[in-house]
Amino acid sequence: MKKLITIAILVLTLALLSAGEFNEYYFRFELKDRSLLTNLGQMISIDKVEGFQVYAYANDNEWKAFLNTGLSYQLLPHPGINPNAIMANSKADMRAWDSYPTYEAYISMMYDFAQDYPNLCRIVDVGTTVGGRNILFAVISDNVQQREAEPRLMYTATMHGDETVGYILMLRLIDTLLAGYGTDPRLSNLVNNAEIWINPNANPDGTYYGGNSTVSNARRYNQNGYDLNRNFPDPNGSQYSGQPLQTETSLMMALGMQERFHLVANLHGGAEVVNYPWDHKYDLHVDDAWYQSISRAFATSAQNNSPSGYLDDLNNGITNGAEWYVTTGNRQDWTNYAARGREVTIELSNTKNPDASTLPDYWTYNYDALLGYLEQGLYGIHGIVKDAWNNPLPATISVLNHDDNLTTVESIAANGTFYRYLSPGSYDIKIATNGYDDIIVEDVVVSTGLATPLEVIFGTLPEVLELPLAAGWNQVSFNVLPENPADIISSISNLIQIKDMNSSYNPIMASQFNTLNTINPANAYYVKVSAPSVLHLEGTAAQGIDIPLKQGWNYIPYLPQESLSVQIALGSIINYVQDLRLGNLSWSASEITQMQPGKGYWVLVDQDCQLNYPE
Numbered sequence: 001m002k003k004l005i006t007i008a009i010l011v012l013t014l015a016l017l018s019a020g021e022f023n024e025y026y027f028r029f030e031l032k033d034r035s036l037l038t039n040l041g042q043m044i045s046i047d048k049v050e051g052f053q054v055y056a057y058a059n060d061n062e063w064k065a066f067l068n069t070g071l072s073y074q075l076l077p078h079p080g081i082n083p084n085a086i087m088a089n090s091k092a093d094m095r096a097w098d099s100y101p102t103y104e105a106y107i108s109m110m111y112d113f114a115q116d117y118p119n120l121c122r123i124v125d126v127g128t129t130v131g132g133r134n135i136l137f138a139v140i141s142d143n144v145q146q147r148e149a150e151p152r153l154m155y156t157a158t159m160h161g162d163e164t165v166g167y168i169l170m171l172r173l174i175d176t177l178l179a180g181y182g183t184d185p186r187l188s189n190l191v192n193n194a195e196i197w198i199n200p201n202a203n204p205d206g207t208y209y210g211g212n213s214t215v216s217n218a219r220r221y222n223q224n225g226y227d228l229n230r231n232f233p234d235p236n237g238s239q240y241s242g243q244p245l246q247t248e249t250s251l252m253m254a255l256g257m258q259e260r261f262h263l264v265a266n267l268h269g270g271a272e273v274v275n276y277p278w279d280h281k282y283d284l285h286v287d288d289a290w291y292q293s294i295s296r297a298f299a300t301s302a303q304n305n306s307p308s309g310y311l312d313d314l315n316n317g318i319t320n321g322a323e324w325y326v327t328t329g330n331r332q333d334w335t336n337y338a339a340r341g342r343e344v345t346i347e348l349s350n351t352k353n354p355d356a357s358t359l360p361d362y363w364t365y366n367y368d369a370l371l372g373y374l375e376q377g378l379y380g381i382h383g384i385v386k387d388a389w390n391n392p393l394p395a396t397i398s399v400l401n402h403d404d405n406l407t408t409v410e411s412i413a414a415n416g417t418f419y420r421y422l423s424p425g426s427y428d429i430k431i432a433t434n435g436y437d438d439i440i441v442e443d444v445v446v447s448t449g450l451a452t453p454l455e456v457i458f459g460t461l462p463e464v465l466e467l468p469l470a471a472g473w474n475q476v477s478f479n480v481l482p483e484n485p486a487d488i489i490s491s492i493s494n495l496i497q498i499k500d501m502n503s504s505y506n507p508i509m510a511s512q513f514n515t516l517n518t519i520n521p522a523n524a525y526y527v528k529v530s531a532p533s534v535l536h537l538e539g540t541a542a543q544g545i546d547i548p549l550k551q552g553w554n555y556i557p558y559l560p561q562e563s564l565s566v567q568i569a570l571g572s573i574i575n576y577v578q579d580l581r582l583g584n585l586s587w588s589a590s591e592i593t594q595m596q597p598g599k600g601y602w603v604l605v606d607q608d609c610q611l612n613y614p615e
C-alpha cells in the first residue's frame with residue numbers, strides 16, 4: 001500500500017512538472033532606436049539594457065512574437081544554469097552561508113526561525129504557487145504576535161526565480177536580526193521599532209524549476225511561464241500583453257492591500273543598481289529627491305563595503321526606472337500607486353545565479369546597506385489619526401503643493417497610523433476623513449534621520465455638566481447645552497417647577513399655562529424638585545455669551561467650564577460689583593470666594609454694565 005501511494009505521488013509530481021514545462025529563452029539584441037524599447041517591453045521580458053544592447057527573456061509565445069520583428073539576436077546560455085550551486089539540506093548544513101538550501105531545507109529553516117524565537121518571529125504563509133510551493137514571510141518584531149503602531153517594512157527577493165543572491169541574503173538577514181536582538185543595538189533598534197517582513201523567495205517554482213534539490217536550471221518566470229514582475233496591473237488597469245493575472249501576483253496584491261507596507265525593496269539580480277520609481281512612465285515621482293537619497297545611501301554603503309566596481313551601474317549605482325527602460329506591470333510601481341507604500345528595486349549582482357562560494361561576499365558588501373534601508377523606514381512623519389474618543393480613523397494624507405493622485409498615503413483603520421517619508425523640509429499636511437472637515441497641519445518639519453510624530457484628532461469631546469439638585473428649590477444655570485436645549489427641561493427628574501425671571505414651566509400644568517419652553521444659557525433658573533437627583537448634561541460649551549446687567553440686583557448664570565475665583569470670573573465687571581449671593585451665602589461676608597458651574601447667582605452692581613466670562 002505504501003509503495004502504491006509513493007508511486008501515485010511520483011506520477012502526480014511528474015504530471016505537475018510536465019504541465020509546467022516551457023521554454024525560456026535568454027537572448028541579446030542590438031537596438032539603434034531606444035524608443036522601440038517600450039513596445040518591445042510589452043512583447044518580451046526585458047532584463048536589462050546596456051547602451052544599445054538589450055538582454056531579454058521570452059517564453060514560447062513571446063519568442064514567436066519576437067522572431068516576427070525580424071530583429072537579429074544572439075541566444076545566450078540561460079543565467080539560471082549554475083554548475084556551482086552547492087546545496088544544503090538543513091540550516092546546519094548551510095555552514096557559512098556559502099550554499100543554497102534545497103526547497104525542503106528552506107521551508108524548515110523558515111519555520112525553525114519562528115520556533116526558535118517565538119517572541120520575535122512568526123511565519124506568514126501567504127499561499128501556494130502555481131507549482132504547489134509556498135510563499136513564506138518571516139515577520140520580525142518585538143511582541144511579534146501583536147500589531148503595534150510601527151512602520152511595516154518589507155524585503156522580498158527572487159521574484160525572478162533565477163536571481164538567487166537576494167534569496168540567501170534574506171535568509172541570512174532573518175537569522176542575523178533574530179540572533180543579534182538584545183545584544184546588537186542597531187539590530188535591536190530595528191526589531192523594537194518596526195515590523196519587518198522578509199520573503200526570501202517570491203518565486204520558488206522558478207528557483208526550483210530544476211527540482212527541489214537544486215537551484216541550477218532556475219527560471220525567471222513562474223511555472224505558467226510568465227514574468228511575475230510584469231504581471232501587476234498598471235494604474236490604468238491594463239496588464240502586460242494581456243497576460244492572465246498569476247496566482248503569485250494575486251497573493252502578493254492581497255497581502256499588500258491588507259498590510260499596506262510602508263517601505264519595501266524588491267531584490268533582484270543581473271545588474272548592480274538601485275532602481276527607483278517610476279518604471280511605467282517618464283514623469284518623476286513627487287518624492288524623486290527622497291527616492292534618490294535613499295537609493296544613493298544604499299549604493300554608497302554597498303560600494304564602501306566592496307571592491308571597486310561593485311554596485312556602480314548607470315548613475316554610479318542608482319537609476320530612475322523609466323530612464324533605464326520603461327516596464328509595465330512591475331511590483332515596485334504597483335506598491336507605490338496601489339498600496340501607497342514606497343518601494344525600490346535593488347539589483348544585487350551582475351551574475352544572477354552565482355557560485356555558492358561567492359554568497360558570503362555579497363553579504364559583506366550589502367549588510368550595512370540592507371540595515372540602512374530598513375532604517376529609512378523609521379524616519380519621516382509618523383502620524384496617528386483619531387477621533388476625540390480615541391478611536392483610530394482611516395484617513396487620506398496629502399502633502400499640500402507636493403503630492404499627486406498616485407502618492408498620497410493613508411492611515412489604517414486598525415490603529416490610525418500613517419507614515420509619510422519625505423526629504424528634509426517643512427510641509428503642510430492635509431488629513432481628510434469621512435464625516436469631518438479636513439484638517440490642515442501647517443509647517444510640519446521633517447529632518448534627516450529623525451521621526452516627526454504627528455497626532456491628528458478629529459472632533460471634540462462634548463462638555464459635561466453633572467448638576468446635583470437638592471429636594472426643594474435650587475439656583476441653577478447651564479454652561480453645557482445639548483443639541484436641543486429644550487431637552488434639558490424634560491430630563492430633570494422629579495421636576496415640580498422651573499422658572500426664570502419672566503417665564504415658568506410646570507409639568508402638570510396644561511401647556512397654555514407654561515411660558516418657559518426652552519433653556520437660554522444667558523439666564524439663570526430656579527428649579528424645584530421633589531427628591532434629590534443629579535442632572536447629567538452633555539453637549540457644547542455655552543461660551544461667548546454677553547450678559548447685560550442693570551444697576552441693582554441681577555440673577556446671572558455661571559458659564560465657565562470650571563470653578564474660578566469671583567475676582568477672575570467677574571473680572572469684566574468687578575469694579576461695579578457690590579455683592580454676590582448664592583442662597584444665604586454672600587461674597588461681602590467672604591462666604592463665597594469661588595463661583596461654580598451649574599449655579600445661579602444674584603449679583604449687585606452699581607451701574608448698568610455687561611458681563612463677559614473669561615474663556
Ligand SMILES: [Zn+2]
Pocket residue numbers: 160163268269270
Ligand atoms: Zn529581476
